[in-house]
Amino acid sequence: MDKGKSRQYSGGGAFGKGRELTHLVRNTSLNPIDPNNNPHGKTAMANQKPDKKYIDYQKAKWRNSKVIVHLDMDAFFAAIEQQHCPELKDKPVIIGGPPEYRGVVATCSYEARAFGVKSAMSSKDAHRLCPNGIFLETDGAKYTYISVQILNILRGFSPTVEPFSIDEAFVDITGLWEIYGSPLKMVEAIKSEIKSRSNLTCSAGIGPNKIIAKMASKMDKPNGTTVIAPDVVPAFLECLPVEKIFGVGHSTKRTLEKLGVHTIGQLAETDVAVLTDIFGVNGKALHNIANGKGDTNVIPFYQRPLEKSIGHEMTLPRDTNSFEVIKANLRLLSERVGRRMRKSGLEAKRVTLKFRYFDFSTFTRAKTLSNHIKSDNAVFNQALLLLKANPIKSAPLRLIGVSVSRLREIEGDNRQLEIFDKLSEERAAKISQVMDKIKDNFGDRSITYLSTQLKYNY
Amino acid sequence: MEFTVSKDDFSPLLQKVASVIPMRTSLPMLYNIVIESGKNKITVKATDLDISIRGECKAEVKNKGKIAIQGKVLSDFIREYTEEEINISGDEGHIEIKSKRGKYSFSGVSEEEFPKLPDIDVKNVVEIPGGVIRRMVRKSQLAVARDDSRPALSGILWRGKGEEMVMVATNGHLLSKVSYSGFKNAKFNFDVIVPPKAFDNFLKLYGDSEDDVKVAFSKDILFFLLDEVILTARLIEGPYPNFEQVIPTNNDKKIIIDKEMFLQLIRQSSILASNITHQIKLSFSSLGTVKISATNFDIGTQAEDEMDVDYKGDDLEIAYNSNYLLDILKHIDTDKALMELSSSEKAGVVRAVSYAENEDYLYLIMPLRLA
Numbered sequence: 050m051d052k053g054k055s056r057q058y059s060g061g062g063a064f065g066k067g068r069e070l071t072h073l074v075r076n077t078s079l080n081p082i083d084p085n086n087n088p089h090g091k092t093a094m095a096n097q098k099p100d101k102k103y104i105d106y107q108k109a110k111w112r113n114s115k116v117i118v119h120l121d122m123d124a125f126f127a128a129i130e131q132q133h134c135p136e137l138k139d140k141p142v143i144i145g146g147p148p149e150y151r152g153v154v155a156t157c158s159y160e161a162r163a164f165g166v167k168s169a170m171s172s173k174d175a176h177r178l179c180p181n182g183i184f185l186e187t188d189g190a191k192y193t194y195i196s197v198q199i200l201n202i203l204r205g206f207s208p209t210v211e212p213f214s215i216d217e218a219f220v221d222i223t224g225l226w227e228i229y230g231s232p233l234k235m236v237e238a239i240k241s242e243i244k245s246r247s248n249l250t251c252s253a254g255i256g257p258n259k260i261i262a263k264m265a266s267k268m269d270k271p272n273g274t275t276v277i278a279p280d281v282v283p284a285f286l287e288c289l290p291v292e293k294i295f296g297v298g299h300s301t302k303r304t305l306e307k308l309g310v311h312t313i314g315q316l317a318e319t320d321v322a323v324l325t326d327i328f329g330v331n332g333k334a335l336h337n338i339a340n341g342k343g344d345t346n347v348i349p350f351y352q353r354p355l356e357k358s359i360g361h362e363m364t365l366p367r368d369t370n371s372f373e374v375i376k377a378n379l380r381l382l383s384e385r386v387g388r389r390m391r392k393s394g395l396e397a398k399r400v401t402l403k404f405r406y407f408d409f410s411t412f413t414r415a416k417t418l419s420n421h422i423k424s425d426n427a428v429f430n431q432a433l434l435l436l437k438a439n440p441i442k443s444a445p446l447r448l449i450g451v452s453v454s455r456l457r458e459i460e461g462d463n464r465q466l467e468i469f470d471k472l473s474e475e476r477a478a479k480i481s482q483v484m485d486k487i488k489d490n491f492g493d494r495s496i497t498y499l500s501t502q503l504k505y506n507y
Numbered sequence: 508m509e510f511t512v513s514k515d516d517f518s519p520l521l522q523k524v525a526s527v528i529p530m531r532t533s534l535p536m537l538y539n540i541v542i543e544s545g546k547n548k549i550t551v552k553a554t555d556l557d558i559s560i561r562g563e564c565k566a567e568v569k570n571k572g573k574i575a576i577q578g579k580v581l582s583d584f585i586r587e588y589t590e591e592e593i594n595i596s597g598d599e600g601h602i603e604i605k606s607k608r609g610k611y612s613f614s615g616v617s618e619e620e621f622p623k624l625p626d627i628d629v630k631n632v633v634e635i636p637g638g639v640i641r642r643m644v645r646k647s648q649l650a651v652a653r654d655d656s657r658p659a660l661s662g663i664l665w666r667g668k669g670e671e672m673v674m675v676a677t678n679g680h681l682l683s684k685v686s687y688s689g690f691k692n693a694k695f696n697f698d699v700i701v702p703p704k705a706f707d708n709f710l711k712l713y714g715d716s717e718d719d720v721k722v723a724f725s726k727d728i729l730f731f732l733l734d735e736v737i738l739t740a741r742l743i744e745g746p747y748p749n750f751e752q753v754i755p756t757n758n759d760k761k762i763i764i765d766k767e768m769f770l771q772l773i774r775q776s777s778i779l780a781s782n783i784t785h786q787i788k789l790s791f792s793s794l795g796t797v798k799i800s801a802t803n804f805d806i807g808t809q810a811e812d813e814m815d816v817d818y819k820g821d822d823l824e825i826a827y828n829s830n831y832l833l834d835i836l837k838h839i840d841t842d843k844a845l846m847e848l849s850s851s852e853k854a855g856v857v858r859a860v861s862y863a864e865n866e867d868y869l870y871l872i873m874p875l876r877l878a
Contacts, residue, residue, distance in 0.1 A: 419654035431656060460783060464876040465828060466852060467679050469748050474656075 114279045115345040116232045118220040119254045119262035120239070122199070123271035125216035127158035128249050129195055130185055141166070141182045148176035148184060150366040155187050159271060190493040192216075195247060202246055206239050211347045219259055221347040233276050240274065257282065258343035263295055282341035287314035294338055301328070301335075313339045356393060360401070360452025361385045368407045368445035375446060377503035379432050382451040384497060387425035387481055388488065390453055396421040396460075397453035400431035404439075405448040414439050421457065424477035425484070425498075428453060508572025509596040510544045516564040517593055518585045520551055523712055523736050524562055525582035529555040540578030541618050542595075542602075544568045552624060553578050558708055559624045562736035573618040574602060581613060625739050628725040629732065633667065633695060638717040639687050643674045644706045646685045646868050649834045651703050652678035662702050662743035664750070667695025675750050681831045682750060682871040683838075689865035697724045700747055705729060705740030712736060754871055755854050758847035762791060763817035763860060766844045769797075770836045772812050776801045777829035779808035786875050787829040791848075792822050801829070825851045826875040832857075835870040851877055 122128070126144040131137040141161035146152010152172040164179035175182060196215045203210045209221035222235055229235035232255045244250060250272040254265025257279045265275040265285075277285045291313055292302045304327060310316050316324075316339035324332030337343065361382045369375065379402075390397060400422075401415040414435045422428065432451045467473035487496045521540070529537055532555065540553045547568060552561035574597060585593065588604070595602050601614040644663065652660035657679070664675040671688040672695060709731050713720065721732035731738040773787060780787055780801035790798040795818055801810040825848060836844060841859040848855040851874060858869040 418656055419652075420656070422656070427656065434656075434658070464784060464786075464826075464878065465680055466873040466876060468677060468682055468753050468854065468871065468873055469679060473679065 110278045110280055111226070111232060114223075114257040115221065116223045116226055117256055117259050117262045117345060117347060118222055118232070118236055118239070119213075119256075119259065119266040120203070120218050120220065120251050121253075121266045121270070122216035122249060122251045124156055124158050124162075125196075125249070126156045126187060126192055127161070129192055130188075131158060132248055133191070137183060141179050143172070143175050143179065143182040143184050144187055145175070145184065146172050146186070146366075148172040151364055157182070190488075195249070199243055199247060199249070202242055203239065205242075206235070209347045209349050211349060219262065219347045221345075233274065236274055240272075257341070258345045259347065260295060260338050260343035261285070261341065264289070264293055267293070279341075283314075283317075286317065286339060286341060287312065289313045291316055294335070297335070304328075317341075356395065356456060358401075358452050358454035358456070359386055359389050359393070359395070359397070360403075360450055361389075362403055362448060362450025362452075364448045365446065368447050370445040373503055375436065375449060376433065377501050378449055379436065379451060380429055380498050381501040382449065383429035383432055384425045384501070386451050386453055387423070387428050388485060388493075390428075390456070391423055391459075391481065391485060393456075394459055395456040396423040396458075397428075398422075398455035398457075399453065400428060400435065401450075401452045401454065402432050402435040402439075403448070403450035403452070404436075404446055406444045407447050408444070409447070411448075412439070417455065420474070421460075422453075422474055423459060424474055424481045426477035426481070427474050508544045508574065508598070508602075509569040509594075510549055510566040511569075511592055511594045512549060512564065512566040514585065514588060514591050514593055516566075517549075518582075518588075520562050520564050520735060521578075521582040521585050524551045524553045524560045525578045526711060527553050527555055527558050527560045527708060527738075528578045536575070536616075536620050536622070538577055538579070539575035539616065539621065540581060541573065541575045541621050543573040543618070544571050546571075554622060554624060556622060556741075557702060558705055558738065558740045560708070560712070560736050560738050561624060564735070570596075572597070572599075574599060574615040575618045575621050576602060576613050576615040584611065584613075625725075625728045625741075627723075627730065627737060627739075628728070629721075629723045629730065631697070631725075632721050632723045632732070633693070633697070634719045634721055635672070635690075636717060637713050637720040639672070640706070640720065641710055641713070642866075643672070643685045643687065644703075644710065646838050647674040647676045647683040648703050648706070649838060650676040650678055650681045650683040650870070658743055659700055659745055659747050662700035663706065664747045665697070665699050665701050667693075667697045669693070669695060671695070675747070677748070677750065677871075680828065680873050681835070682753070683868070684750065684754065684871075685866075685868040687865055688867075699724060699729060700743040700745055701729055702740060702743055705738070708740075709738055712738060753854065754869070755847070755849060755856060758849040758853075758856060760791070760818070760820045760823055760846075760848040762797070762846040762848070763843050764797070764846065765814070765816075766836055766839055766842055768814055769844065770833065772799050772814060773829055773832055773836070776810035776812060777833070779803055779810040780829055781805070784875060785828045785830050786826050787832065788824060788826045788877070790822070790824045791816065791818055791820075793818070793820060795819065823848060823851065824877065825855070826877050827872060828875060831872055835872060838868075838870070 127142045130142055130144065139160060141164060142158040143154055143161050143166060144156050145154040154166060154168055154170050154172060154175045156168050157166045161179050161182050166175045166179050166182065172184065192215055200210060200212055200218060203218055203220050207220050207222050207225055211219040213219055222232060226232040226235040229238055236253045236255055240251060240253060252266050252270045252272060253274040254262040254268065256262035256265050256277040261277050261282060265277045268275040290311060291297050291305050294313065305316065308319065310319055316335060319336065321333060321336045324336050328335060363378065363382065365378065398421050399415055399417045401413055403411065403413045405411040416431055416435060418431065428451065467475060470476055484496050525540055537555055540551055543550045544566065545568065547565060548563050549566045550561060550563040552559060590606055593604060595604055597603055599617055601612055604611045647663055651663060660677060660679065666673045670690045670693050671686060672690065673684065673686040675682065675684045712733055723730040723732060727742050729740045729742055776799050777785060777787055781803045786801065788800045795815055796813050797816045798811065798813045835857050839857065839859050841861055843860045845858050845860050846855060854871050854873055856869050856871055
């Protein structure tokens with residue numbers, strides 16, 4: 050049974066620690082919640098008589114506001130693997146590179162989190178914290194497949210769904226929630242649908258804009274729902290530390306601290322001019338966010354602006370200056386970049402090669418071409434030319450990356466016939482497209498270039 | 508170092524050498540020109556790493572020395588300088604030019620930082636009339652690939668065999684082949700891919716002359732040994748695609764067409780063509796006409812025109828990128844052009860109806876697939 054929880058902050062009074070769940074729930078969802086969806090709701094609701102006036106007031110809270118939901122899948126990769134392989138259930142599953150090699154944790158199950166394992170920590174550290182952890186390599190194709198399924202579920206609820214990453218999405222439910230009675234009830238229905246169709250749980254945040262919704266979904270993980278109605282936004286934000294704002298990292302935080310700004314409440318009261326002086330346009334944006342004003346524009350996939358660049362990079366399992374190994378890895382990266390580019394229906398005019406030496410000194414070299422390219426081969430050849438033009442120092446490389454930019458939608462068939470058909474980009478693109486089809490049917494690892502197999506050839 | 512040199516010798520030399528200095532570079536050393544005073548002469552050199560120019564002129568040398576000086580500044584200054592005798596003195600860090608009543612100084616840097624230029628290797632010297640090189644380059648370079656996604660195609664193939672010389676360029680859609688034969692008693696034997704920039708620089712130095720020019724080849728460097736200066740160019744690595752086998756030899760549809768009129772109709776129709784494909788459609792009819800048509804659906808334009816041609820074969824519809832066709836026709840020297848075609852998806856050949864003695868050139872053009 051789903052252990053769904055929901056939380057809603059009441060107006061008046063700062064958001065503090067030990068807030069009672071029942072109290073929060075009582076304030077919001079007054080219509081009886083389907084007990085299958087929300088057992089907490091049920092207990093909280095038990096003694097509550099529906100109060101017509103109050104319901105109207107609740108509705109009124111959202112009446113003139115956008116209602117944006119942020120959904121964040123719980124331990125997405127790990128949960129999928131546990132789903133896929135029941136023996137992994139209730140075990141500490143860690144998704145990421147194996148600890149023998151230089152890898153990082155992409156995500157881990159909640160059982161592993163109990164040991165202190167976190168995303169982005171090195172696999173070595175994770176192994177030390179959780180020696181019995183089960184390490185699995187990421188299987189992007191599998192996760193993408195599930196991700197697409199979940200997005201389709203979301204599109205059944207609202208036409209305005211914006212995928213934000215493989216395991217996060219924004220949904221605009223403005224107006225639509227009235228069918229369900231309240232935003233919370235609609236979100237509970239969404240979560241229950243996801244649970245029943247994929248057996249995965251997610252955490253949700255409901256707010257008047259994307260930023261608030263995203264912050265809200267973080268408040269109660271896993272499988273929680275946090276509602277921040279427009280009238281409680283100031284109270285919600287007031288005491289939160291500034292780094293909870295999406296995009297505020299170490300350096301912004303340090304700069305703000307120098308100004309004596311530690312909480313979002315303090316940020317809200319800071320003069321905009323001071324912020325714009327320091328952060329430029331971002332200063333204004335920060336100030337807006339702190340004051341509860343944020344982007345409400347959920348961009349559905351069909352309106353998504355073109356991507357600016359598509360890239361892949363990898364830290365090599367070991368530092369190397371072997372040209373063969375680097376070339377093999379470039380092949381692999383180019384293949385991934387090419388496939389993603391074609392999946393998005395794009396072709397590129399610029400190729401960038403990134404390389405980092407063992408001492409972390411990092412360089413990028415780029416080349417703009419006269420024609421757009423879309424084949425793996427063309428991406429690879431350009432990356433290789435860039436590599437050759439910048440001969441590897443005797444120092445070993447730690448990381449390499451390939452990206453393409455100056456993208457545009459593929460413009461029909463190129464009808465210019467080629468003199469040297471064997472060398473032509475058109476032919477190379479056809480080969481790539483055939484490989485794409487094979488991968489679509491049999492998985493991303495079903496076919497690759499033979500030369501990529503030299504990638505571990507130390 | 509200290510030397511005295513005449514402006515008439517020094518200024519033209521500096522202009523020539525400085526012409527290779529790059530406009531922009533990530534290696535600031537390349538903005539310099541290196542001056543070295545030796546026994547009764549000075550040598551001057553500059554490079555952009557791919558191409559280098561060096562030369563010498565006689566001078567009255569008091570002290571030997573070397574220095575690297577901002578090249579454009581020095582050559583611009585010397586060009587404007589009014590005194591006939593130029594006295595230059597200096598040390599490792601700067602030079603000075605003293606006029607009758609004034610003083611001009613330039614700071615410089617040590618010459619040791621300057622990239623080493625390739626050694627002159629003149630074992631395989633051939634003498635070629637420069638005017639022939641000029642005409643061959645002008646005729647062939649239009650087909651050079653502008654991007655270097657296939658490095659070999661970004662150069663001009665220059666092949667000399669026995670008494671014949673060939674230049675070929677292609678961007679994969681268009682191919683030019685120019686040949687000259689009849690170099691009496693020549694024993695050419697070279698096969699190199701030359702960056703067009705090298706020929707550009709050579710032609711700038713060589714001007715309108717028709718004199719013979721000495722050319723030498725080493726493994727990866729090409730040398731032009733001119734009267735005052737030596738130009739070196741790094742060659743492009745091959746292999747060059749096998750162009751011989753792609754040039755059709757038995758295209759049966761032969762069309763003779765008035766070049767100027769054809770050129771003009773294509774030029775004006777192409778303005779109404781798609782600005783992505785630049786497609787222009789040619790419909791040759793057995794009645795001896797060609798219909799020229801173009802459409803741009805984006806802006807709603809349509810062109811259709813017709814002219815008489817000398818053609819008796821079957822009807823044929825074929826589409827080309829109009830830019831390529833225009834480029835080719837501009838390089839046909841005769842009043843009429845000869846097109847040799849086979850089908851709407853096969854390579855066509857465009858050539859002149861007659862040639863000067865020993866000269867031959869043709870252009871291969873690939874069509875656009877008709878939608």
